Amino acid sequence: xxxxxxxxxxxxxxxxxxxxxxxxxxxxxxxxxxxxxxxxxxxxxxxxxxxxxxxxxxxxxxxxxxxxxxxxxxxxxxxxxxxxxxxxxxxxxxxxxxxxxxxxxxxxxxxxxxxxxxxxxxxxxxxxxxxxxxxxxxxxxxxxxxxxxxxxxxxxxxxxxxxxxxxxxxxxxxxxxxxxxxxxxxxxxxxxxxxxxxxxxxxxxxxxxxxxxxxxxxxxxxxxxxxxxxxxxxxxxxxxxxxxxxxxxxxxxxxxxxxxxxxxxxxxxxxxxxxxxxxxxxxxxxxxxxxxxxxxxxxxxxxxxxxxxxxxxxxxxxxxxxxxxxx
Amino acid sequence: xxxxxxxxxxxxxxxxxxxxxxxxxxxxxxxxxxxxxxxxxxxxxxxxxxxxxxxxxxxxxxxxxxxxxxxxxxxxxxxxxxxxxxxxxxxxxxxxxxxxxxxxxxxxxxxxxxxxxxxxxxxxxxxxxxxxxxxxxxxxxxxxxxxxxxxxxxxxxxxxxxxxxxxxxxxxxxxxxxxxxxxxxxxxxxxxxxxxxxxxxxxxxxxxxxxxxxxxxxxxxxxxxxxxxxxxxxxxxxxxxxxxxxxxxxxxxxxxxxxxxxxxxxxxxxxxxxxxxxxxxxxxxxxxxxxxxxxxxxxxxxxxxxx
Numbered sequence: 001x002x003x004x005x006x007x008x009x010x011x012x013x014x015x016x017x018x019x020x021x022x023x024x025x026x027x028x029x030x031x032x033x034x035x036x037x038x039x040x041x042x043x044x045x046x047x048x049x050x051x052x053x054x055x056x057x058x059x060x061x062x063x064x065x066x067x068x069x070x071x072x073x074x075x076x077x078x079x080x081x082x083x084x085x086x087x088x089x090x091x092x093x094x095x096x097x098x099x100x101x102x103x104x105x106x107x108x109x110x111x112x113x114x115x116x117x118x119x120x121x122x123x124x125x126x127x128x129x130x131x132x133x134x135x136x137x138x139x140x141x142x143x144x145x146x147x148x149x150x151x152x153x154x155x156x157x158x159x160x161x162x163x164x165x166x167x168x169x170x171x172x173x174x175x176x177x178x179x180x181x182x183x184x185x186x187x188x189x190x191x192x193x194x195x196x197x198x199x200x201x202x203x204x205x206x207x208x209x210x211x212x213x214x215x216x217x218x219x220x221x222x223x224x225x226x227x228x229x230x231x232x233x234x235x236x237x238x239x240x241x242x243x244x245x246x247x248x249x250x251x252x253x254x255x256x257x258x259x260x261x262x263x264x265x266x267x268x269x270x271x272x273x274x275x276x277x278x279x280x281x282x283x284x285x286x287x288x289x290x291x292x293x294x295x296x297x298x299x300x301x302x303x304x305x306x307x308x309x310x311x312x313x314x315x316x317x318x319x320x321x322x323x324x325x326x327x
Numbered sequence: 328x329x330x331x332x333x334x335x336x337x338x339x340x341x342x343x344x345x346x347x348x349x350x351x352x353x354x355x356x357x358x359x360x361x362x363x364x365x366x367x368x369x370x371x372x373x374x375x376x377x378x379x380x381x382x383x384x385x386x387x388x389x390x391x392x393x394x395x396x397x398x399x400x401x402x403x404x405x406x407x408x409x410x411x412x413x414x415x416x417x418x419x420x421x422x423x424x425x426x427x428x429x430x431x432x433x434x435x436x437x438x439x440x441x442x443x444x445x446x447x448x449x450x451x452x453x454x455x456x457x458x459x460x461x462x463x464x465x466x467x468x469x470x471x472x473x474x475x476x477x478x479x480x481x482x483x484x485x486x487x488x489x490x491x492x493x494x495x496x497x498x499x500x501x502x503x504x505x506x507x508x509x510x511x512x513x514x515x516x517x518x519x520x521x522x523x524x525x526x527x528x529x530x531x532x533x534x535x536x537x538x539x540x541x542x543x544x545x546x547x548x549x550x551x552x553x554x555x556x557x558x559x560x561x562x563x564x565x566x567x568x569x570x571x572x573x574x575x576x577x578x579x580x581x582x583x584x585x586x587x588x589x590x591x592x593x594x595x596x597x598x599x600x601x602x603x604x605x606x607x608x609x610x611x612x613x614x615x616x617x618x619x620x621x622x623x624x625x626x627x628x629x630x631x632x633x634x
Contacts, residue, residue: 015464026480140616142566144573145608148593152601163597252467259472266574267593281479281576289479300467 008308012301017068019297023290024067027077028056071294077287081280086291089276095176096166097272100264101257103192108199109250115200116207121234123212131204138201143260147194147267154190162187164269195264199253206249210242243314251307255300346628356620363614367423374419375402378412379581393602406602408591414602417588418610424584425611428498429565435503436564437557440510445541445549447511448518459515462508471567473505474498478576494578502567509556517549551629558622562615569611585611 051057058066070076076086119128155163167183169176178184214220215238223233262274269275273292280288338344347353366373393406393414405414447458465473478501485493521527522545530540571577572586573593580587585607592604 141612259469284483
């Protein structure tokens with residue numbers, strides 16, 4: 001177990017260094033950092049002096065080491081466009097994105113797993129067919145179009161829900177939350193639904209196909225033959241064995257949710273990291289782009305690590321295989 | 328003539344054709360897809376108006392609602408936008424761009440993915456390991472994100488050329504480069520199976536070069552799954568392009584794709600001109616749904632386990 005975690009950690013660090021190298025290359029070689037910082041009439045001597053002071057003339061390896069050092073300490077440079085430290089901007093925007101993403105993921109799980117179980121256990125009932133049709137539409141409708149339709153119906157026509165922003169937020173130290181005010185909660189409904197819908201359909205289809213698969217296996221037949229109640233079979237035997245892929249996909253999707261929040265945040269003008277990133281891409285604001293890349297990669301790596309550890313907790317077969325005395 | 332009849336006989340007598348005609352949904356999806364392709368190709372001929380020729384536009388007709396409204400006009404079936412452009416015509420021209428980028432990006436991903444997959448599966452060893460790790464890392468980031476990063480970097484390197492004419496190439500490139508891993512993985516898997524078969528050994532013994540074996544002997548035998556991934560990949564490419572354009576980092580408003588049209592229409596959502604955004608959005612959704620259905624069917628039809 002410990003060996004596995006250490007091996008995974010080393011792999012994660014390699015991935016992070018690779019991503020860091022890409023971010024560094026973007027930072028250093030896309031456009032000239034000096035001309036982004038000074039006016040056009042700055043003489044060449046001054047530019048050269050700045051170059052020297054900022055260490056842009058040092059060997060590339062030294063520069064990369066410094067970049068990694070700065071990044072680890074949370075110093076991501078200064079935004080070309082906004083002129084403020086990127087770390088400040090990110091800390092301001094992070095709570096909005098995380099709240100939205102986690103709520104969307106929760107919604108996808110809480111609604112998706114029961115729907116998947118139902119459609120898996122009763123594949124021929126009419127409700128299953130309704131669920132499956134919804135899921136096909138959910139996969140094909142572009143996220144932003146769902147958001148626009150929701151705004152049109154619930155925001156413009158009915159006027160029930162706010163259509164942009166986070167509503168009133170409460171400051172808890174550096175963290176801002178919209179979960180504690182009525183307008184904040186109301187503002188969360190449509191974005192979280194929009195963002196979670198695609199994940200919901202994925203979760204549902206996955207649980208369904210896993211249940212269908214597992215119901216055909218011998219141990220379920222045997223459990224039936226032993227006269228266990230359907231309840232014990234369905235939840236004690238079948239569901240338990242579908243959990244491993246569900247955990248993997250959900251975990252991996254969480255990173256995807258944070259990334260796809262870019263679209264939802266744009267539709268609902270949600271003041272999160274995604275909106276910051278879109279604007280950075282439009283204006284080629286490299287410091288924000290490379291920081292976002294590093295941060296998302298970090299989320300992915302951490303989530304992957306947690307998923308791997310959860311595997312061991314959920315699936316005893318893996319524990320048996322990895323222990324040296326287990327053979 | 329005889330040859331054509333033989334091919335036709337082979338096609339209509341095949342299992343694939345049988346499974347195609349036995350699913351009404353699939354046939355409908357095929358008809359819709361073909362309609363989109365034909366109308367996209369013929370857009371300049373069949374569109375009632377050229378929405379990008381300022382001489383054709385009449386600002387007095389701006390914000391005309393669809394024809395079933397009282398204020399609607401017969402020659403603007405789906406209404407007009409803020410510049411008096413006919414929505415139906417902009418959809419025709421927009422789906423042309425969407426399909427062009429989608430097909431282009433999918434073909435690029437397919438060429439990269441199939442080539443790397445063949446190489447990886449046939450060569451094995453360190454090269455295989457390296458290619459697959461790169462694929463893993465690319466795959467763990469959503470294609471949308473990778474495409475946005477590439478797009479942003481290109482904008483940083485060439486600040487002046489990213490607009491208008493070159494935007495379409497930047498898009499094809501960034502989507503293509505970010506979506507090759509599924510092709511590579513599948514082709515690698517099948518290649519590893521094929522590599523040990525007798526026909527490959529025979530080809531090796533008679534002295535054919537590895538490139539010829541991969542290209543002429545292995546490739547035709549691993550193409551089945553590639554078609555499935557290609558169809559689903561087409562839907563994903565169209566969707567990614569639309570998302571990028573909607574976010575304002577894709578096609579510019581002067582040569583809009585369906586995504587750009589939705590972005591433009593989104594500005595009029597609150598003033599009640601819903602048709603400017605809803606019709607292009609519906610067109611996009613129908614196109615993606617149809618291609619997805621075709622992909623689903625193709626996967627089932629080519630999967631021998633399900634027959």
